[in-house]
Amino acid sequence: QKEVEQDPGPLSVPEGAIVSLNCTYSNSAFQYFMWYRQYSRKGPELLMYTYSSGNKEDGRFTAQVDKSSKYISLFIRDSQPSDSATYLCAMVRGGNKLTFGTGTQLKVEL
Amino acid sequence: DAGVIQSPRHEVTEMGQEVTLRCKPISGHNSLFWYRQTMMRGLELLIYFNNNVPIDDSGMPEDRFSAKMPNASFSTLKIQPSEPRDSAVYFCASSDLGDQPQHFGDGTRLSIL
Numbered sequence: 001q002k003e004v005e006q007d008p009g010p011l012s013v014p015e016g017a018i019v020s021l022n023c024t025y026s027n028s029a030f031q032y033f034m035w036y037r038q039y040s041r042k043g044p045e046l047l048m049y050t051y052s053s054g055n056k057e058d059g060r061f062t063a064q065v066d067k068s069s070k071y072i073s074l075f076i077r078d079s080q081p082s083d084s085a086t087y088l089c090a091m092v093r094g095g096n097k098l099t100f101g102t103g104t105q106l107k108v109e110l
Numbered sequence: 111d112a113g114v115i116q117s118p119r120h121e122v123t124e125m126g127q128e129v130t131l132r133c134k135p136i137s138g139h140n141s142l143f144w145y146r147q148t149m150m151r152g153l154e155l156l157i158y159f160n161n162n163v164p165i166d167d168s169g170m171p172e173d174r175f176s177a178k179m180p181n182a183s184f185s186t187l188k189i190q191p192s193e194p195r196d197s198a199v200y201f202c203a204s205s206d207l208g209d210q211p212q213h214f215g216d217g218t219r220l221s222i223l
Binding site for chain 2: 034036041042043044045046049088095096097098100101102103
């Protein structure tokens with residue numbers, strides 16, 4: 001079993017929809033949680049970074065962490081075609097060694 | 111601000127040849143990471159450095175792979191000899207020390223024929 005599980009998709013939604021992306025993890029030692037966005041033929045780009053349970057909001061993006069359930073989510077409001085990309089969750093136990101999910105491919109249709 | 115810079119962006123070479131990938135981290139960052147990304151396995155950490163010192167190379171697949179960081183602004187990942195199964199996108203990332211987020215370059219797309 002992988003330490004971090006993420007549904008690979010693809011996920012297709014209409015423009016303006018609310019998107020929910022999720023990851024589960026098995027190791028309670030993970031302390032810091034990140035979401036990266038990766039466009040085709042580009043490197044992963046950091047979207048959100050959080051270390052506590054609860055919600056963190058940045059514009060149309062909200063990251064949610066539930067450490068008791070070992071579950072993290074990324075919500076995208078008013079989704080746009082430019083949000084079409086692969087979204088990777090990542091987490092750190094301590095130090096700076098990241099463990100990534102496999103990524104969810106998102107397509108926002110006009 | 112300049113981000114992480116990788117070169118070359120694309121590399122196509124024949125099996126058995128030596129391949130050298132290069133990375134310039136963000137100025138001031140003390141940690142540097144090399145990753146490999148494939149469809150089958152996703153993003154895998156190969157090796158990382160703190161203050162130019164290799165800390166964890168447990169992800170390096172074989173002795174054919176080696177990495178160096180001679181100074182704070184430059185690192186190389188070398189594959190010798192290369193094999194077709196090494197074909198992947200190789201990313202370099204850098205961060206400040208500690209639990210700080212990593213910033214990625216745009217990768218080197220490597221094809222071994």
